[in-house]
Amino acid sequence: MGRYLLKRLPQGMVVIFGVTVFVFIVTRVVGDPVKFMLPLSATAEQRAAQRHVMGLDRPILAQFWSFLGDVIHLDFGTSTYVRGKAALSVVFDYLPRTLQLVAAGMVLAVVLSIPLGLLASRKPGGALDRALTSLSLVGLSMPQFFLGSVLVIAFTVKLQWFQTGVGPLHRHLVLPAVCLALPAVGRLAMLVRSSMIDELNSQYVKVLKAKGMPARRILAVHALRNAGIPYVTLLGWEIIRALAGFTVVVESVFAWPGIGFMAKQAIAQQDFYLIQAIVFVVAVMVVVLNILIDVSYKLLDPRVTLR
Amino acid sequence: MSYQHPDQYSAGRAEAEHAEETEEARSGRPFEIEAATHGGPFRELVRDKLGMTALVVLVVLVLAAILAPWLAPSDPNKIGPRIRMRPPVWHGGTWSHPLGTDWQGYDVLSRLLYGARTSLFIGTVVVLVAGTAGVLYGLYAGYRGGRADRWLMGWVDVQVSFPGLLLAMLLIALVGGSVLSVTAILAVNGWMVFARLTRGVVLAAKERPYVEAAEIVGCTPRRVVFTHILPNLITPLATLSVLEFARIILAEAALSYLGLGIQYPGVSWGLDVARAQDHELFGNQWLILYPGILLSITVLSANLLSSWMRVALDPQEREKRFAGRAIRGGAAAEPGT
Numbered sequence: 229m230g231r232y233l234l235k236r237l238p239q240g241m242v243v244i245f246g247v248t249v250f251v252f253i254v255t256r257v258v259g260d261p262v263k264f265m266l267p268l269s270a271t272a273e274q275r276a277a278q279r280h281v282m283g284l285d286r287p288i289l290a291q292f293w294s295f296l297g298d299v300i301h302l303d304f305g306t307s308t309y310v311r312g313k314a315a316l317s318v319v320f321d322y323l324p325r326t327l328q329l330v331a332a333g334m335v336l337a338v339v340l341s342i343p344l345g346l347l348a349s350r351k352p353g354g355a356l357d358r359a360l361t362s363l364s365l366v367g368l369s370m371p372q373f374f375l376g377s378v379l380v381i382a383f384t385v386k387l388q389w390f391q392t393g394v395g396p397l398h399r400h401l402v403l404p405a406v407c408l409a410l411p412a413v414g415r416l417a418m419l420v421r422s423s424m425i426d427e428l429n430s431q432y433v434k435v436l437k438a439k440g441m442p443a444r445r446i447l448a449v450h451a452l453r454n455a456g457i458p459y460v461t462l463l464g465w466e467i468i469r470a471l472a473g474f475t476v477v478v479e480s481v482f483a484w485p486g487i488g489f490m491a492k493q494a495i496a497q498q499d500f501y502l503i504q505a506i507v508f509v510v511a512v513m514v515v516v517l518n519i520l521i522d523v524s525y526k527l528l529d530p531r532v533t534l535r
Numbered sequence: 536m537s538y539q540h541p542d543q544y545s546a547g548r549a550e551a552e553h554a555e556e557t558e559e560a561r562s563g564r565p566f567e568i569e570a571a572t573h574g575g576p577f578r579e580l581v582r583d584k585l586g587m588t589a590l591v592v593l594v595v596l597v598l599a600a601i602l603a604p605w606l607a608p609s610d611p612n613k614i615g616p617r618i619r620m621r622p623p624v625w626h627g628g629t630w631s632h633p634l635g636t637d638w639q640g641y642d643v644l645s646r647l648l649y650g651a652r653t654s655l656f657i658g659t660v661v662v663l664v665a666g667t668a669g670v671l672y673g674l675y676a677g678y679r680g681g682r683a684d685r686w687l688m689g690w691v692d693v694q695v696s697f698p699g700l701l702l703a704m705l706l707i708a709l710v711g712g713s714v715l716s717v718t719a720i721l722a723v724n725g726w727m728v729f730a731r732l733t734r735g736v737v738l739a740a741k742e743r744p745y746v747e748a749a750e751i752v753g754c755t756p757r758r759v760v761f762t763h764i765l766p767n768l769i770t771p772l773a774t775l776s777v778l779e780f781a782r783i784i785l786a787e788a789a790l791s792y793l794g795l796g797i798q799y800p801g802v803s804w805g806l807d808v809a810r811a812q813d814h815e816l817f818g819n820q821w822l823i824l825y826p827g828i829l830l831s832i833t834v835l836s837a838n839l840l841s842s843w844m845r846v847a848l849d850p851q852e853r854e855k856r857f858a859g860r861a862i863r864g865g866a867a868a869e870p871g872t
Contacts, residue, residue: 247697247698250702254706255705365838366831368834371789371830373789373809374827374831381816381820460621462763472699473698473700476700476704476793493710495704495705506701507698
């Protein structure tokens with residue numbers, strides 16, 4: 229395990245470093261950080277002066293070195309959108325909301341997908357199985373923002389059960405969590421279904437049946453645990469994808485102010501310092517989650533050796 | 536990489552598993568199966584009603600997209616200030632605007648037709664570009680093996696770990712959203728799946744006797760790769776391409792919805808959902824639903840088609856299905872034995 233981490237951590241560092249360099253190049257070379265900092269009426273001289281103050285007129289390599297130094301000290305500069313605050317602390321202000329949303333969505337996905345998948349796997353090809361399969365396929369095919377719009381139209385505009393924006397969780401968190409969870413429920417339930425069908429037809433389950441073990445015990449002690457391995461992987465992927473992208477869409481639809489929502493605002497306002505910080509934090513979370521997924525393999529399946 | 540994303544790579548994994556199955560394992564099968572599988576994939580298609588429907592829907596959509604300039608009642612970018620909020624035909628509208636007009640006086644049907652053009656065009660081009668690049672990359676990495684393979688696939692691992700959508704949003708915000716920039720950025724973000732799939736199949740094929748034989752006979756590496764290994768890839772690649780096509784359409788729609796893809800007054804279903812949501816959330820909600828429903832139908836058809844292809848284009852999968860039908864009772868439960 230220790231040796232595994234020793235190998236994986238540098239790999240993660242490479243990813244984080246790569247992402248940071250990419251963001252640096254893109255924002256400094258392709259974009260212009262000064263563009264939205266000054267009023268539109270600012271003259272070219274004023275802009276040049278601002279660039280000079282910020283050190284943006286230095287050679288790109290010199291800028292890159294000081295940028296690297298700042299990143300190592302976790303200093304991503306001062307946000308221009310949330311004026312005067314360090315970009316990283318802005319991210320940490322909004323991160324809890326995103327984590328809340330992702331946690332609620334993923335708990336919901338797990339709670340729904342396991343029973344649904346188990347039900348479907350009891351009679352492959354049966355009416356219930358087919359209904360669940362087609363439902364999950366429809367859920368997968370609906371764009372998430374459209375699913376969000378439909379939820380908003382139905383439950384906020386027509387029925388007025390829930391609201392968008394921030395506020396008491398039972399009125400504000402439910403819809404975005406459902407919107408984040410539903411496509412994941414489709415994928416996860418299908419996985420539970422197919423891996424349970426495989427497990428229940430395997431030799432060891434037949435042996436257990438033959439020696440008279442109750443079906444419930446076979447399911448709970450043996451089959452579910454083996455089926456859990458691919459499930460944990462896919463769940464990890466769902467969390468990663470939620471953190472690294474889907475929340476941007478979901479938070480925008482429901483005006484839920486997390487880092488996804490902030491990322492959209494920061495991009496629209498060309499606040500490169502905030503973007504850097506968001507992308508960096510997201511990259512770190514993705515790397516850590518990837519390692520956690522691999523480690524959880526080992527916990528679920530003693531046969532796996534981590535190399 | 537010790538794990539794979541089951542949902543994206545299942546096609547490749549299934550293929551790799553089958554590649555290991557020997558020819559002998561297939562002998563001694565019941566003659567019913569032999570007879571049933573004789574018809575080939577197209578007989579399968581006619582039998583699979585869902586797959587057939589999906590194909591028909593996709594063909595209709597493609598035709599609508601290609602023929603949009605002739606089918607559309609008016610220019611999708613022509614505002615008609617005096618014809619705002621016309622009802623559809625079945626609510627007393629006129630045939631000059633069959634689905635009515637929106638709050639700016641755009642013809643709804645025309646925008647939907649041109650939206651299909653954008654979605655399908657971007658989906659097709661991205662899959663072609665990313666697919667070609669990914670396949671060449673995977674062929675090279677898999678066939679060379681050794682250190683080249685480790686480095687090349689290491690890069691794939693790194694790029695897969697990038698928060699893709701965020702970086703795509705950032706790039707598009709900087710270079711400006713247009714069909715060209717969205718296509719380019721989605722292609723740069725999407726080739727890795729193809730590279731992984733290809734490399735997996737190449738690794739499996741490289742061990743087979745016919746490839747060794749080709750090498751011993753003196754085929755050039757290029758000939759081995761393109762004449763002997765590449766055909767193994769056709770089925771999994773076709774399936775993956777359709778799946779990716781669906782994913783790309785969703786990605787383009789999401790970017791456009793966020794205002795970071797196709798820009799107004801360009802036409803895109805995602806953009807139109809966002810526009811209608813800003814304006815008509817409490818008014819005529821059909822304007823939100825039309826483009827969203829079309830998007831869902833397109834993606835659903837592509838998903839159905841790809842799951843049909845996975846079964847129907849693979850003779851061994853096809854056999855399993857017929858085995859299930861031929862041997863009554865518990866048939867679906869025991870495909871492998």
